[in-house]
Amino acid sequence: MKIFKDKHTLQKEILKTKGISFVPTMGGLHKGHISLIKKSKKSQFKTLVSIFVNPTQFNEKSDYRSYPRSIKTDLKKLKRLKINYLYIPSFKDIYGFKPKEKVFLDKFSKKLCGRFRRGHFEGVLNVVNRFLEIIKPKYIFLGKKDYQQLYLIKKHIEKRKIKSKIIECKTIRENNGVALSTRNSNLDENQMKIASNVYYYLRNFKKKIKKNYNFFNLNKIKKDLKGLGVSKIDYLENYNTKNFKKIKRQSKKFNLFIAYYIKKVRLIDNI
Numbered sequence: 001m002k003i004f005k006d007k008h009t010l011q012k013e014i015l016k017t018k019g020i021s022f023v024p025t026m027g028g029l030h031k032g033h034i035s036l037i038k039k040s041k042k043s044q045f046k047t048l049v050s051i052f053v054n055p056t057q058f059n060e061k062s063d064y065r066s067y068p069r070s071i072k073t074d075l076k077k078l079k080r081l082k083i084n085y086l087y088i089p090s091f092k093d094i095y096g097f098k099p100k101e102k103v104f105l106d107k108f109s110k111k112l113c114g115r116f117r118r119g120h121f122e123g124v125l126n127v128v129n130r131f132l133e134i135i136k137p138k139y140i141f142l143g144k145k146d147y148q149q150l151y152l153i154k155k156h157i158e159k160r161k162i163k164s165k166i167i168e169c170k171t172i173r174e175n176n177g178v179a180l181s182t183r184n185s186n187l188d189e190n191q192m193k194i195a196s197n198v199y200y201y202l203r204n205f206k207k208k209i210k211k212n213y214n215f216f217n218l219n220k221i222k223k224d225l226k227g228l229g230v231s232k233i234d235y236l237e238n239y240n241t242k243n244f245k246k247i248k249r250q251s252k253k254f255n256l257f258i259a260y261y262i263k264k265v266r267l268i269d270n271i
């Protein structure tokens, strides 16, 4: 595994290759990241992982400061996985140049997390646009857990005619159903149990409304979730996952999108 901290040396190295499969991360590597990396390793190209806790996508400074970091264990995991390249850039390496492409922010960025985390998706798209320009990967591997992020990156790539292809990867869950997230390390045992109960509640609920949409009563679900120990719900909405249209009637193709808090920890999922 070759480690790079500077884009010019990285570019010199990867220019020699046939192409790159890219897995962007903010570190705090868990089984979800590992699954993306393993998928990437199966591609015909060399695997490059980046670790960069991107400050511009945090809407609160305190959240940026307290975001779980574990570079030493991350390095061990990546070495074991035998990835080809690791890129750990500085802020200046990423933000010290003017990218050729302007960020395209689809209007869907105003919904769901966009309503509650001001500037979050601008920050995500900004950093991803820069990474794409530096690395010019053939493939970029993204998880469906952050579905809105994935959708917005897809729209940006389409609009700007960028040649990288997104490989969408399924959400990896703990045995208790909770979607893997770096932020899960902030949950204690009891809070993890609440997150697990939320998952099973929503999964069963989805089954029920697939059969009979008349069961769909958001206020009741929100009340039930609070009863399970959820402290606050930012949103709970159902969308068609292909076109992000709101579902109004019985439909098979939809996901429930949720962002909620257990005490101070904010979790998102789509089921």
Ligand code: PAF
Binding pocket: 024, 025, 026, 052, 054, 057, 124, 127, 128, 146, 149
């Ligand atoms: O999903 C993430 O970890 C981040 O949003 C990403 C895509 C690495 C950009 O900072």
